[in-house]
Amino acid sequence: MTTPLWCLIGFVCWTLLLLTGIGVSRVGQVAAGRKQPNEFPSGVPHGGDAYWRLNRAHANCVENLPLFATVVLVATLAGIKAPILDTYCRLLLAARVGQSLAHLSSGGNLAVNVRFTFFLVQIGCLIGMIRLIAAAG
DSSP states (O other): HHHHHHHHHHHHHHHHHHHHHHHHHHHHHHHHTTHHHTTOOOTSSOHHHHHHHHHHHHHHHHHHHHHHHHHHHHHHHHHOOOOOHHHHHHHHHHHHHHHHHHHOOOSSSHHHHHHHHHHHHHHHHHHHHHHHHHHHO
C-alpha cells in the first residue's frame, strides 16, 4: 500500500479516535444517570467546554476527510507516485492531528491561531497535491 493511502487510513483512524472520545463521554453520562440518550442535540453546544471542543474537532475531521480522500484516491487511480506526494500526505495528516489537538487544548486566541495555521497547512497540501495531479494529467 502507498504512503498516501496509509495517510488516508491514518486520517480515518484519527477521526474515529475523536469519535470514540465523544462516545465514551456520552455513554458515561447516560450510564451515570446525568443525561438521557436523547439529550445530545446535534449542532447545539451541550456539555462542558472541553466536550464541545471535542465535538467540533471531530466535525472538522469529518468535514475535511472527503477532500483528502478524493485527492488521494484520484492520485492513486492516476498512478501518481512521487516523493512530494508522500510528503504532502504526511504533512497534511500531521497538520490535521495538530489542528485537532490545538482545538482540544483551548478556545483561547493562541490556540485558535495555531489551529488556523494547521488548517492553512492542510489547504496548502491539498492544493499541492491537486497541482501534481493536474500536471500528470
